[in-house]
Amino acid sequence: MISNRLSSPSTLIRCYSSTRIKEGPGLEDFLAAGGNASDAVKRHEDKLKLEKGDKRLRLPPWLKKEQVFASENDNVKRLKKQLGKLKLSTVCQEARCPNLGECWGGGGEGVRDESIATATIMLMGDTCTRGCRFCSVKTSRAPPPLDPLEPEKTAEAIASWGVGYVVLTSVDRDDLPDGGAAHLARCVHQLKEKKPELLVECLLPDFAGNLENVQLLARSGLDVYAHNVETVEGLTKWVRDPRAKYRQSLAVLKHAKSSNPRLLTKTSIMLGLGETDEEIRQTLRDLREHEVDVVTFGQYMQPTKRHLLVREWVTPEKLVGDSNY
Numbered sequence: 001m002i003s004n005r006l007s008s009p010s011t012l013i014r015c016y017s018s019t020r021i022k023e024g025p026g027l028e029d030f031l032a033a034g035g036n037a038s039d040a041v042k043r044h045e046d047k048l049k050l051e052k053g054d055k056r057l058r059l060p061p062w063l064k065k066e067q068v069f070a071s072e073n074d075n076v077k078r079l080k081k082q083l084g085k086l087k088l089s090t091v092c093q094e095a096r097c098p099n100l101g102e103c104w105g106g107g108g109e110g111v112r113d114e115s116i117a118t119a120t121i122m123l124m125g126d127t128c129t130r131g132c133r134f135c136s137v138k139t140s141r142a143p144p145p146l147d148p149l150e151p152e153k154t155a156e157a158i159a160s161w162g163v164g165y166v167v168l169t170s171v172d173r174d175d176l177p178d179g180g181a182a183h184l185a186r187c188v189h190q191l192k193e194k195k196p197e198l199l200v201e202c203l204l205p206d207f208a209g210n211l212e213n214v215q216l217l218a219r220s221g222l223d224v225y226a227h228n229v230e231t232v233e234g235l236t237k238w239v240r241d242p243r244a245k246y247r248q249s250l251a252v253l254k255h256a257k258s259s260n261p262r263l264l265t266k267t268s269i270m271l272g273l274g275e276t277d278e279e280i281r282q283t284l285r286d287l288r289e290h291e292v293d294v295v296t297f298g299q300y301m302q303p304t305k306r307h308l309l310v311r312e313w314v315t316p317e318k319l320v321g322d323s324n325y
């Protein structure tokens with residue numbers, strides 16, 4: 001379950017302690033972090049919505065920022081070397097995230113603090129059995145077998161980073177009888193064994209709707225059970241792989257919560273794919289009915305020309321204005 005969106009959930013909440021997860025930062029905190037968003041919106045002279053005949057939309061100024069070049073940063077080099085040696089994949093690299101230099105380098109603009117460098121490890125390899133139309137992760141019907149040492153190696157790497165909050169994500173493995181649930185649960189166990197105080201968020205597959213696998217993960221010791229609905233119901237079949245269904249994702253989130261009510265459940269929605277405001281409101285109502293605790297929004301960014309076009313740049317003002325759904 002990987003998404004191409006600016007401001008990944010891992011980036012947003014990486015530094016928050018357990019007591020602060022529930023209080024968490026609001027939307028304004030993230031918008032303010034990028035400078036004066038309303039000025040940037042005023043300066044934007046191009047279209048915000050794709051119209052018939054348009055090839056693509058130009059990147060608006062509020063999404064442009066000074067790039068931290070990954071190749072120039074020592075912390076980035078160190079992380080790359082360590083992850084390469086342990087043969088661990090990261091969503092940052094596989095999803096070609098434009099923020100890699102910033103996250104791995106430690107801190108945001110003007111900040112260089114190695115202790116807050118974050119990389120989101122992608123479990124179960126770098127190849128997914130699904131092919132969502134917004135995602136640039138490699139796909140194959142038969143990816144290589146799981147690395148049995150991955151849980152131990154992941155725990156070793158993360159424990160050495162000195163972070164208090166980690167986000168693990170994974171590809172979907174429909175080729176495995178349990179979708180990789182036991183392997184993922186082992187990763188959480190190993191991490192909690194090495195560092196019990198570490199808060200662990202896992203962004204998990206839908207396990208093809210198998211609720212036993214959902215329950216196994218919900219009771220594995222993780223703190224935040226994340227599974228992305230990615231988009232509104234009406235766009236799901238255009239955006240996600242046909243095996244990923246909106247109602248199935250809602251059922252997964254609800255079952256995770258009922259299997260372990262102490263968990264926080266979380267989902268993310270990409271904006272800018274052509275959804276309407278009413279569809280977003282309906283999605284939020286659905287999520288509430290399914291007891292989802294946290295919802296994050298992200299602007300969809302087209303990773304390559306072969307992927308879905310951005311249909312709309314959602315302005316920061318619109319996000320703030322519509323945040324009282």
Ligand code: SF4
Pocket residue numbers: 001002003128129130131132135136137170171172241
């Ligand atoms: S299921 Fe696979 S293709 Fe779809 S978003 Fe997740 S990693 Fe990408």
